[in-house]
Amino acid sequence: MRRLPPSMLLIVAALTYHVLARQIPFLETSPDSPEAHATGFQLRHVFDHGSGTNANLHLRLDVPASHVFATGDSKFYLSSVSQNVTRLSQRDPDFMESYLAYTSRPNAIKTTDFDWIHERIRTPNISDPDTLATLARMTSDAYVAVPESNDWVDVGVPFNESGGFGWDSNGVRGHVFTDDGNQTVVVAIKGTSAYLFDSDGDTRVNDKINDNLLFSCCCARISYMWTTVCDCYQKSYTCSQTCLEGALYAEDKYYRALLDIYRNTTSLYPNSTIWLTGHSLGGSMAALLGRTYGLPTVAFEAPPERLAAQRLHLPFPPVPANESTIWHFGNTADPIFMGICNGASSACWVGGFAMETQCHSGLECVYDTVHDKKWHVSVSSHRISAVIDMITSYNTTATCVERSDCQDCFDWNFV
Numbered sequence: 001m002r003r004l005p006p007s008m009l010l011i012v013a014a015l016t017y018h019v020l021a022r023q024i025p026f027l028e029t030s031p032d033s034p035e036a037h038a039t040g041f042q043l044r045h046v047f048d049h050g051s052g053t054n055a056n057l058h059l060r061l062d063v064p065a066s067h068v069f070a071t072g073d074s075k076f077y078l079s080s081v082s083q084n085v086t087r088l089s090q091r092d093p094d095f096m097e098s099y100l101a102y103t104s105r106p107n108a109i110k111t112t113d114f115d116w117i118h119e120r121i122r123t124p125n126i127s128d129p130d131t132l133a134t135l136a137r138m139t140s141d142a143y144v145a146v147p148e149s150n151d152w153v154d155v156g157v158p159f160n161e162s163g164g165f166g167w168d169s170n171g172v173r174g175h176v177f178t179d180d181g182n183q184t185v186v187v188a189i190k191g192t193s194a195y196l197f198d199s200d201g202d203t204r205v206n207d208k209i210n211d212n213l214l215f216s217c218c219c220a221r222i223s224y225m226w227t228t229v230c231d232c233y234q235k236s237y238t239c240s241q242t243c244l245e246g247a248l249y250a251e252d253k254y255y256r257a258l259l260d261i262y263r264n265t266t267s268l269y270p271n272s273t274i275w276l277t278g279h280s281l282g283g284s285m286a287a288l289l290g291r292t293y294g295l296p297t298v299a300f301e302a303p304p305e306r307l308a309a310q311r312l313h314l315p316f317p318p319v320p321a322n323e324s325t326i327w328h329f330g331n332t333a334d335p336i337f338m339g340i341c342n343g344a345s346s347a348c349w350v351g352g353f354a355m356e357t358q359c360h361s362g363l364e365c366v367y368d369t370v371h372d373k374k375w376h377v378s379v380s381s382h383r384i385s386a387v388i389d390m391i392t393s394y395n396t397t398a399t400c401v402e403r404s405d406c407q408d409c410f411d412w413n414f415v
């Protein structure tokens, strides 16, 4: 585990006392033209970062240029727009990971005052139905194994692979697509509560643990009959906040594996603009990583992750939410996205998933399929295949708004 150097402690402490009223500078950086263009993306690599007992596993698969997905796609075309964003001026993985390790400690001084900059960057054109549907297809392809693959390359400390390793491993996977000039890199994050929500999957045990950690009020402590995923429950509707914060940042949990995916991607593409996408748990994780590093993120049908972002003390830029570059696309017939897949008779609770949160961070872009298409509220409306069909059946994309009236876990005391 990377420890916070003493000098960094001082920086973090100093940030706390920084004067709040400060002009945020505008940085004119973009080396390439930020003007609209559509370019072809190809899958280049798959990163696999272990979790649970495999937390030290860091692998990369390089994908041959000849790779064609089962869907027939080999190149994906995305249109982009130029947008002003506000994000941390210091976004180096060493700095961010030091900050996160520090702030997850019980007695850390929590800071909300960071050094921000305005920048103009390219973001995906989320008004474009084709671009949105293509991002959903790239996300969908992230569920699929790459059959004609080369060997996995070990990018971490040497790992004893005698247990056998392949597509069956537990962990978080990032499918890395780049455009022709490597100007933009799209990382599709995989990780889904697959067996309940979408066909069959290979990371189910750890997915469930991470779902219950990220989207429950207190370690999935619903009643004495539930298996908890951390030990933060104290007594009736009372939960330890510092305990929760430490649990989310634990080395064997998905958030840390996500940070590794970012570190390894930027080490290959240090000068590229990085966009994130993902579906379901993968969408929530993409949003958490996007918030950590200020990256444009398009999430599909993601369970609400704002509470997790707050517990991790991720940076929330001091700008109106409508300038956010985290877009949560979903539909009203999906109970998981809508935050209503809870209660004793819901499919989630029956499956052992404590999906209690209600609030997404960033913007919500909701297709009203219940009204427009007469879809029934059901977990089958959560599937990525349903989402792709949905996007292509509308001739405009959903409007993105902030849901400011949202509150999570209001009946709990966090002490």
Ligand SMILES: *[C@@H]1O[C@H](CO)[C@@H](O)[C@H](O)[C@H]1NC(C)=O
Residues within 6 Å of the ligand: 026, 082, 083, 084, 120
């Ligand atoms: C971005 O900000 C710069 C500097 O504040 C401003 O000149 C420009 O018009 C803004 N662009 C957009 C697209 O808002």
Ligand SMILES: *[C@@H]1O[C@H](CO)[C@@H](O)[C@H](O)[C@H]1NC(C)=O
Residues within 6 Å of the ligand: 036, 037, 079, 080, 081, 082, 125, 127, 128, 129
């Ligand atoms: C974004 O997409 C919309 C819808 O397709 C299109 O009208 C608009 O021109 C696009 N913006 C840019 C900058 O390409």
Ligand SMILES: *[C@@H]1O[C@H](CO)[C@@H](O)[C@H](O)[C@H]1NC(C)=O
Residues within 6 Å of the ligand: 160, 161, 162, 163
């Ligand atoms: C790898 O693990 C296996 C069993 O888990 C063990 O028998 C073997 O000695 C290990 N190899 C190394 C190089 O540590």
Ligand SMILES: *[C@@H]1O[C@H](CO)[C@@H](O)[C@H](O)[C@H]1NC(C)=O
Residues within 6 Å of the ligand: 044, 178, 180, 181, 182, 268
């Ligand atoms: C893009 O990156 C790949 C490495 O993943 C490299 O092989 C290729 O030459 C790069 N292309 C350009 C145009 O820089």
Ligand SMILES: *[C@@H]1O[C@H](CO)[C@@H](O)[C@H](O)[C@H]1NC(C)=O
Residues within 6 Å of the ligand: 058, 155, 156, 157, 259, 260, 261, 263, 264, 267
């Ligand atoms: C990939 O990430 C792992 C975990 O953070 C790190 O140990 C390793 O050095 C990274 N490798 C590269 C090439 O960035």
Ligand SMILES: *[C@@H]1O[C@H](CO)[C@@H](O)[C@H](O)[C@H]1NC(C)=O
Residues within 6 Å of the ligand: 268, 269, 270, 271
């Ligand atoms: C990134 O940019 C730096 C500075 O312009 C350059 O030295 C380096 O070669 C670039 N790296 C890649 C992978 O393009």
Ligand SMILES: *[C@@H]1O[C@H](CO)[C@@H](O)[C@H](O)[C@H]1NC(C)=O
Residues within 6 Å of the ligand: 320, 322, 323
């Ligand atoms: C965001 O909302 C504010 C008012 O709340 C408005 O002034 C501003 O123009 C909006 N910005 C965008 C990008 O829609």
Ligand SMILES: *[C@@H]1O[C@H](CO)[C@@H](O)[C@H](O)[C@H]1NC(C)=O
Residues within 6 Å of the ligand: 395
């Ligand atoms: C969108 O599609 C509907 C039918 O599905 C059609 O009536 C309408 O004119 C279309 N709107 C636009 C702007 O193309």
